[in-house]
Amino acid sequence: MSNANSNDLSFVRTEILPERTPPTSAIGVVGWMRANLFSGWFNTLLTLLAILVIYSILSVILPWLISPTWGAQSLDECREIIASTFGPNVDKACWGVINDRWIQLLFGFYPSELYWRPILAFILLWAALAPVLFAEGTPRQFLLVTALYPFVMPWLLWGGTIWTPLAILAGFAIAYGIVRLGASMIGTLSAIILSVVVALIWWLLVAGPLAGQLQSIIPLALTEVTSRDFGGMMLSIVIGVVAIGFSLPIGIILALGRKSNLLIVKALCVGFIEFIRGVPLITLLFVASVLLNIFLPPGTSFDIILRVIIMATIFASAYVAEVIRGGLAALPTGQYEAADALGLDYWRAQRLIIMPQALKISIPGIVSTFIGLFKDTTLVSIIGLLDPLGLSNAIRADTDWNGIVWELYGFIALMFFVFCFSMSRYSMYLERKLQTENR
Amino acid sequence: MKKSLFWGALTAAGLAAGMSSAATLDDVKARGTLNCGVTTGLVGFAAPNANGRWEGFDVAVCRAVAAAVLGDENAIEFVPTTGKTRFTALASGEIDMLARNTTWTFSRDVDLGFEFAGINYYDGQGFMVPKELGVTSAKELNGATVCIQTGTTTELNLADWFRKNNMEYEPVPIETNAEAQQQYLARACDVYTTDSSGLAATRATFEDPTAHVILPEIISKEPLGPLVRHGDNQWGDVVRWTLNALIAAEEFGITSANVEELASEPTDSPEINRMLGTEGDLGEMLGLDKDWAVRAIAAGGNYGEIFARHIGESTPVGLARGLNAQWTEGGLLYAPPFR
Incomplete structure (x- = not known):
């Protein structure tokens, strides 16, 4: 148009300029770094400091981690390999112990020809959890698996x-x-x-x-497998999963009981919660392992793992109950009144109005309780059950591996991290999924 | 006895049968397995190998008892116990015997109500120091920092000994042996003190064991042995005489290699004959059959063989026999006669 009439003086540009690529300093890696790492002298300084710190840590850990000792049969052999490859006085990891014992760290003393049973139980666990964890996108038939799982799992594991x-x-x-x-x-x-x-x-x-x-x-x-054969990560997962599975519903009931108007119910729930929260888990475990043995008549075979699971469950329930009570308290009274106004009875109101909101609020607290519970399962090593930490001690008692510390702890830490981090990520996914307001 | 998780849960509330645990021998025979309490792991004395099979010097006692009573050295349920749970596990009947390098003391024998079946290892508390310190005697340790496991008799022995010698020390409390190794190697303490068998095992794991010396002073008596509950003397006798059989077998030259041959027909030594059941009825008196000692010895060999295999000088632990030699060779091992 402007070309059509050259006398028409316009003071604004009438055609759109062609898009040009942004300057290289604003896009790509460079742009990201300028924006995030070097935006100003102070941030640049912090970035450089952080790089220095990370480098100084990695320069110590990485050479230690990278060590050609995977095939070694004993600590002495590791030292020979390291000495012959790198010369004397070089400190490197001895991975032979993980190669030798990783199966034991996973399964404990479970008979090796029966490993398919815990593995199958673990796979079925995900099938059973699917309708609960990822509600949409799972066929409804999976709910049947969920309902049957509490019966199938002990049968698979204990035979x-x-x-x-x-x-x-x-x-x-x-x-x-x-x-x-x-x-x-x-x-x-x-x-x-x-x-x-x-x-x-x-x-x-x-x-x-x-x-x-x-x-x-x-x-x-x-084939029957006794509880004493359970050990390693499998023991932690069994205790953790069962205690987590049972403590959530028990915790919900306790939380509701604590807010109940019925005097006796309320007193019982408050007493239970406060008593359990007032006692360290380690005390409960000692009660499970030691005191029960004395109180129960001799000859009673009350499974040690079951005793521990019960203690871990009631411990976690008390904490979950308080977390959920926090969620209930956070709900505006209007929600309760609205439920009443709709003519819903108590259980319907809880199920349709109160709990979905209260639980959503409590998710981070519940999951962090669960993560804590899962890590607390390592406390059972104190009462002589060979969880990964207890096993690390037993492995060190083998003359071949005596003196190995960091490799074992590192491996165990990695296994726990995988589980705890996944739980944490899942809770964040759940929070995002359930975010319905303020968008 | 079928152990089922579900019934355990449902019946435990108090419906359990009030079965008397007086006759442990009958219980063990009826059950078909021996419940033996061991440590959760101590170098040379008890540890599971990569296949989950428990091995060690203390474990060998359990295996000998299981072989004598049940005829199968593997018919054992090993119950790992910690220093805190071991005595209740035994007192409550969860285990039939405890072979967990436990020191025989007056109060454990009398007050806690246990019966020590004998001594399978004479230990004592010692000191380890880096060689470069130039210390040759524990009497030169005045003012030293000492790594010591808390809540053990070693802690009390140390305090007694330093006070007796008018010396000062600074304790560095640690929880486990593994922690002690790290602390000692990192020079958080000048001296590490624990049972001398433990010191030897610890030193053997160091990159350069020769850079550390174990001082000659032994400041306490630590007689370690298997123990059972008070009040079941028959079972106590079984454990005691199984241990004695292992010790006597070494004295008489009976080994796992020749025990079958010696037991096949009477030899010219009456005591060997009585022990191995080719003469007399010692086995019946114990409530076992006549081959009980043969099986106990065949399971892991005599005392000397067990010692050599698990903690002897050819192993990484590398302990000399010392006090644990036969009485005929200047040691303290002295099995009463089989008569």
């Missing part, structure tokens, strides 16, 4: 007859049936009480002999 978990499962089915049928006949509360009583009688008196009978008719059993 024994399949009729035992099935008999236990039947107890739940019976209880459910009584509630469904009895609710109309004798009222909901009586039906629930009756179902609990019947289920307890079933489990204590009927299920055991029944499982034995069925086993003698149709033998379907896996």
Whole structure:
């Protein structure tokens, strides 16, 4: 247009200039570095200092880490390899110990021909968790796996007859049936009480002999593995996963109980939470390992891992309960009033209005409690269970590997980091996914 | 006895059978496995190998007892115990015997209600120092910093000994042997003190063991041995005489190699015959069969063989027999007669 009439003087540019590439100092690596690392003399100084610190750390650690000792059979052999390759007085890692013992650090003393069982249990764990963790995108059929997993996992890990978990499962089915049928006949509360009583009688008196009978008719059993064979990372994961799985629902119930208007329920929950939180976990573990042995009649075989799991679960539940109470307290009263105004009864209000919001608020706290619990599982080494840390001590007691410290701790730290970091990342993903307001 | 997790959970609330644990021997036979308490790991004395099989000097005692009672040296459930849990584990019946380098003391024997079945290792507390310090006697350690494990008898022995000799020291408290090694090598302390067997094992792991000396002074008596509960004398006898059989076997020259041959027919030594069951009925008196000692010796060899294999001079631990030689060779090992 401007060319059409050259007399038309315009003071503004009428055509758009062609896009030009930004100056090289503003894009790419250079641009990123200018913006993030060297934007001003102070930041430049900090960057240089940080590089110096990182370099001085890595220059010590990396040469130590890179060490051709993977195939060594003992610490002495490691030292020979290092001395012959790098000359005397060179400090390097001895990775032979990891090569020799990594399977033990993962599985403990679990029979090697049965490793498929914990591995399968671990894979099924993800299948069972999928509908809970990644709610959308998972077929609903996976919920069945989730429901059955608590029965399948102990069977896979400890072995024994399949009729035992099935008999236990039947107890739940019976209880459910009584509630469904009895609710109309004798009222909901009586039906629930009756179902609990019947289920307890079933489990204590009927299920055991029944499982034995069925086993003698149709033998379907896996080789039994005793709890003393559990060890290493597997032990930590078993204790951690079971305690995490049970402490969340128990924690929710405790938190609700603590906010309840019913005096006795409230007193019980407050007492439980405050008592458990007032006692160090290590004390509970000692009670599990030592005191219970003295109180229970001699000859009672009350599985040591089960004792530890129970203690870890009640410990974590108390903390989770307080975290969730924090979430409940953060909800505006209007939410409760709105639920009441809609005519929802207590449980519906909790399920549809209160809990989804309270739990969302509590996610970071809950997950950090879980991470703490998972790391606390290493405390069981104090009562003589061979978790990774306990095993590291046992491995050092082998004359071949006596004197090795950092390699073992480093490997164990790496394993724990993988799990804890994934949990942490997952919690952040969950928070982002559930972020529904203020966007 | 079928151990099931589920029934454990559901019945533990108090329905358990109040079974008396007086007859440990019968329990062990009925169970088919021996529950033996060991350490969670101590060089040369007890440690699991890469296949999870427990090995060591203390473990060998467990294996001998299992072989004598059950005829299978592998019919053992090893229960790792810590210094804090070992006595309750034994007292509560979780384990049948404890072979965990435990010092025989008056109060443990009398007050805690245990029965020491004998002594399988005579230990004592010693000192290790770097050679370059030029110290040749523990009496020259005035003013030294000492790495010491807290909560052990070694801590009390050290205080007693330094006070007796009018010397001062600065303790560096540490928790485990591994920590002690690191602290000592990093020169956080001049001296490391613990049982001399432990010192030898620790020194053997150093890059240059010759740069460190173990001082000649032994400042305490640490007789280590297997123990059982008070009040079950039959079981105590089984453990005691199994240990004695291992010690006597060395004295008589019975080894794992020749025990089968010696037991096949009576020899011209009546005591060997009585021990190996070709004469008399010592096994029946114990509540076992006549081959009990044969199996115990065949499991891991006699005392000397066990010593040489796990902690002797040819191993990295490299302990000399010293006090643990037979009485005929100037040591303290003296098995009562098999008669």
